[in-house]
Amino acid sequence: MEWINSILIEHSVIQAVVVIAMISALGLALGKISVYGVSLGVTFVFFVGIAAGHFGLSIDPQMLNYAESFGLIIFVYALGLQEIGRASCRERV
Numbered sequence: 001m002e003w004i005n006s007i008l009i010e011h012s013v014i015q016a017v018v019v020i021a022m023i024s025a026l027g028l029a030l031g032k033i034s035v036y037g038v039s040l041g042v043t044f045v046f047f048v049g050i051a052a053g054h055f056g057l058s059i060d061p062q063m064l065n066y067a068e069s070f071g072l073i074i075f076v077y078a079l080g081l082q083e084i085g086r087a088s089c090r091e092r093v
Helices: 002-008 013-031 043-054 061-092
Strands: none
Touching: 002 013, 013 043, 013 061
8 A cells, every 4th residue: 555655645757747748638538427408528637637636646846847748738839730731731732
């Protein structure tokens, strides 16, 4: 049981990866639940993250800053690929 404490409580790189992966996986799984034809989808990841923070689950601030920056970079890169892909298709037609 000591390894659970080290993975979930003590700040480290592996702890940050495990916590972010657990929050994402649980949020995506709960987002597939539909009540009266309405589901929250990926928005549930946000709510699971809020709940995890409320119950005291935290990660190292430097690792959090890195994860935020990396996520923003991937988001901008994906948008750029999507727009460049559309523009190159229009030029070929």
